Amino acid sequence: MSEFASIDWLALTVFAPLLGAVASFLAPRMAPQIGFASLTVTALCVVMLAAQVIAGGPVIVSLGGWGAPLGLDLRADGLGIVMLGMTMLVGLFVSLGALDSFSAAREGEENARMRLYFWPLWLLLLSGLNGAYVSTDIFNLYVMIEVIALAAIGLTVLTGRLEAMRAGLEYMFASMLGALLFLMAVGLAYLQAGRLDFAGLAAHAGEPAMMLAFALMLVGLALKTALFPLHFWLPRAHASASAPASALLSGLVLKASLYILLRFWVEIFGPGSLIGLTVGLMGTGAVIWGSVQALRTQRLKLLVAWSTVAQIGLICVAFALADTIGAQTAWQGAVLLMVAHAVAKAAMFLAAGRIAQETGHDRIADLDRTHLRPTLAQFAFALAAISLIGLPPSAGFAGKWLLMEGAMRAGAWIWVVVAMAGTLFSVAYLSRPLIGFLRFDRAPDPVGEHHGWAIADAPPLMLAFIAAISGLAAVQIIGVLDIGAPFGPFP
Amino acid sequence: MNFDMNLDTGTIFGVAGMIVFGIGLFGALSVSDSLRRVLALKLCGVGASFILIVAAWRGPAMPADPVPHALVITGIVVMVSATAVALALIRRIHSLENGRDV
Amino acid sequence: MIDALVLFDLVLALAIIGIAAGVLILRDAFAMIVCFVIFGLLSALAWVRLAAPDVALAEAAIGTGVTGALLLKTLAHLRGRTLSPPLRVKGGLVVNAALCALVTLAGIGVFLATPIGGAGLEGLVAQNLAASGVAHPVTAVLLNFRAFDTLMEVVVLLVAVVAVWSMERGIARAPAPVMGEVYAGFARLVLPAAVIVGAYLLWIGAIAPGGAFQGGAVLAAVGLMLLITRAYTPLPAHRGAARIVFVIGTALFAAVALFVAQGGRATFEYPAAHAKSLILIIEAVVTISIAATLAALFHGREPVAVSVRETRA
Amino acid sequence: MILIDSLAALAILAGAGFFMAGTIGLLRFPDTFCRLHALTKADGLGLALICLGAALLAGSAGEIVRLVLIWLFVVLSAATCAHLVARHARADAAAARNTAVTKETRP
């Protein structure tokens, strides 16, 4: 055990996927095998790190032995472990899905291209994500979000189709602008504080340059998180990518910037309630607008993408409770909702991809006009919907419960109403495809019960199942989450 | 707030950097042509770099703080990578729109 | 009494602002790019004035040189497309302008309210410089104190080249441009010299302004010239080697970082005795990767055999 | 010492003057070829004078070598660029003439 303890599992969570990406880029033909090997190793690192953290509290590594503020410190606390675990869980299953989506059995040059480039891009993305979750330095985070952004854009346009390219360019612009606002904020923070580590900056919170820096970061990260009204780039980008790419983009990539925002909020800036209220209102706008668009859209993947806008908005309600007595509960709820959304949305995109693959289209109105019913994929979609709506015993339910509890403890009933509205909206738009799955009187032929089952249904199904029952493990997740008190000691 | 206007190199370029950032921001939000939008974003990047470099400045004939310099160098490389990807996208879109596949 | 140099700064700052505006205003796309290149060079000059020669070098070489080449190549690709008028007066324009003016004014206000040169890390850097293995503070920060940032920055380049390769593929089929005798002679003379300059910049980085990125950019410029004149055409057969060159910087950097983490040392903690040589090796390899990657980003496509279907158009 | 300083100042001022002349020429001359003429000739000389002035002030032989190298490379690249631009301009002009001729001879 002592030998294991001396290994830097923390740094390895970033390095393992990085070296895997290098190897998979060098040996394109072996990319899936290499990709899985490196994912497995990364998962092992995360597990070992989690064991360390659970046993002995937060792990901190001073890279190069210098220590902040001169050097860079990596840190894994409960919040980091939860995010890393979420990333690995979703990542592993989406990779399984990708194995089929880009399998060598499928014809076509485009598919060959996707098979070659999916793995290096995804492993580089993973490296950036893991790096963001363990970073404690704002400039280091800037570099990480650029790694994430470029890899994410690569994944967005992987299909090579024109609409994906256009959506990717729009995403690129939004993402670059977000990153540059962030960079300007880094500059202002250094101007004020002369250092970049979280702890050092926290001491300067409230000074004018830091306040402007925070405002810029808030906008930049909101842009990357697609928080209403800065969501304009998301639906097309997520809807036009290939299914595994959409799953990663919607499930994981958005969470990284949301996580950074959350981290800054509680650890560095601790802004006043007015900004919290603003973010909460933006979240409310997202819930309404995202839902309305999801109700109107004609395509299944667009519906799923718009639902992301709405769900992210709901999570952001937690920011409005940041300086109330319900803060800790609300933050816990927000993190649970993030995890729930990551798992469920990844499952949903994979399932939507499978449905489109089996039926040959993704028009919502025509889902019931065919005898082709990929029932397993549809079942996975429905299970994922349960979590997104927030019905028990899903993690989405647990998260929503805690969020509403936080709001109630704070006496802020308005956010309870928003959460309820979000739930009703999500029922309304998610029932559109579900009704399509279950309606039979317009199908031309008798509908077969077990039609269109394939081994590729397993990843979405398992993910959706995990999403649907993981609320029962909420208290364990929160137990891990609270290690190192990421949300601070609140009264 | 203390607006003590001692006009030195740092102040001048700090303000200039802010203005360049603002110009870039305006361009990024307002321009429709993608190539020009890329340039507008680059202006933002340079504007932000100005602030970091000014933060490192310690007065005339004084050695500057090396850390922001390192950060800006990193930022420049990151920026060129992002620009290359954006430009490749623009070229690819143009090819596809004009029916050229290669 | 305004110092003459401050007057110079003032004029330079005004020029930078004016040219930045020109980038948005100029109608002609070529002029716009030229304007941007001038903007970059003037910024580099300003940074020299701010005692940041390393950054100025990097900006001139990468931020302006390589980027300018990228922009011109793209413009050539888009030739025939008329550039839309730079700014159309739309309803949103006023709002945008007001918003950006607000941000800028807030930025200026905050900036003026914050003392320059108050806090910083130069003291810590100076204290630990001797232990870092290199004598030039910026290089010490890049390759030792904040080596992880630098590694991830090389990774960003790698991501970019993977992304670009995934978008476009095929070998260039346009005929080589006719450059003439003068150019050929120039290239024969300058290319070897440029290689030497690149190596020199890399080497000098340990003690003075320069380093892997600046050296890499100069070497990349060599690659650009070779590519432009078709002195070198990337072929499908070269892909394997190219992939190796792209990743070798990342791979070696990461491997060294992990490898040194034994015997109680942390990741990235070079043994004191070998710090200098390790940093130099890393820098050398990273320089090669950067140069190759930048050149590949300029070339912009993975060289693959062009299939019949693709050549049809 | 003063002599060297004033000589250096003189050289640099003269160099600046040539630069000014070159720039005015660039702005005022009617076509590409004339502009190139002004630019390369005047700027080359201007740079030479400035380098000379700086060399007079240099502290070591190494610096002088570097200044000479700078001048050499700039002149080389300026000349090559000018040549390329001129070729390009001539090709453009020829193309323009051809189209003009085609237009005129069209019945």
Added chain:
Amino acid sequence: MEFTLLPLAILFTSLGIVPLLFALPERSARLRTTINLTAAAIKVGLVAWLSWRVSQGTIYGVGFEVLPGLAFKLQADPLAILFIALSSILWLITTIYSVGYLEKGPHRARFFGFFSLCVAATVGIAMAGNLFTFLLFYELLTIATYPLVIHRGTAEALRAGRIYLIYTLAGGLVLLVGTLWLWVMAGSTDFAAGGMMADIAAASPVQALMLFVVLIAGLGVKAALVPFHAWLPIAMVAPAPVSALLHAVAVVKAGAFGIMRVVYEVFGIHVAVDLGVTLPLAIAAGITIIYGSLRALTQDDIKKRLAYSTVSQVSYITLGVALASPIAAIGALAHLIHQGLMKITMFMAAGNLAEGLGVKSVSAMNGVGRRMPGTMLAFTLAALAMIGLPPLAGFVSKWYLASGGLDAGQGWVIALLLASSLLNAAYFLPMLHRAWFVDADAGAGAQESARQRPIGWMLSAPPLVTAALVLIAGGLANAPFSPLEWTRFVVAIEYRE
């Protein structure tokens, strides 16, 4: 030695087979039936054992923490036993009926999977040891019943399903808020005999009052209290066994049972009386009783008439709870069982009429008594019981309700019950009249009832069995382990000071 996981085992008999049922190929009908019936039979056995142990004074409980401070908690107390016993017995019978009903129909794998899930949810609702756990199963019940309601997959079914979903999910959401509020206010959601709100109600009566309203509104949707009842008649598009289950055991009973839990074990009956909420609740129940009966009068569709009858009859339970008298409570609890037995009989009979004769409307019922005597015998017994004819089950509950009304000093209840019984008679007796005393060729729906298909024993036997149970529950009301006796046992606990 005590088998403490017994409640979990009972839950598992329904829940555990769900994945199996989903995975079975459509054609493996025999295997599916075997699994279903075995599980149902095991469950009846386990419930019998549990009831025996509980009657001896053992209380089973298992639980684990799900959210900080909040546990998933199953607890088999006497009140729970009442509901579980009903559901497990009726599940067995309905399963047999469903196998017969769906023979050769489409999507049987799906149907039985959700059917089992639905029963599991009901069991969970019955054994929930706190309001939080109750909520979990309450929502699960919604999810599980929706696919059953829309099983036929027609446009009409989907429309009905949508309305059903909107009502029940909105109700669930309101209950969620109520539960959350209770948790924030009281720091616990546990069910405890006598309630736990005494201090809070004393300290902040307004908030306690609002909480009560929210909780009852959330539960009232499933209990089909007016004005939240509209989904119930619409949900009639579901296949007959589903309707039977929905009306007799699962959904409406879950609502009524929840109201019972909230009044008795969250607030406590004495606190509720002090808050002054019982009388309005009783009045709401009274209005629902009359309204449902009036609407039932005008329905020609048999299932719709039965549905409005359910709206009316289920509110007897609420009424009994709200009267705050131990005697009325006995009536309410007994009616929980009795109404289930009566209504399931009638729905299965109605299903048989539709399957065997194609008769779906009252006007087409002429002479069906002679054509399907067994089925109509069961129907008749149940209908008479509903009206309250002694010594049938319905009479027993009405008797206790009326006595309870007097006991509580609410004389109007007698009038209400009389009116309701008259209305019951007014809409049931014409059906019986047509069935037995009018010739088949007369009447408007002669054409509709012309065809005849033989129905198997799996369809004809279940209503007879439940009709027999109606007879027994009424006739042997004072025997040990009869519903009424058990009810007395429960009420003794709930009204303990």
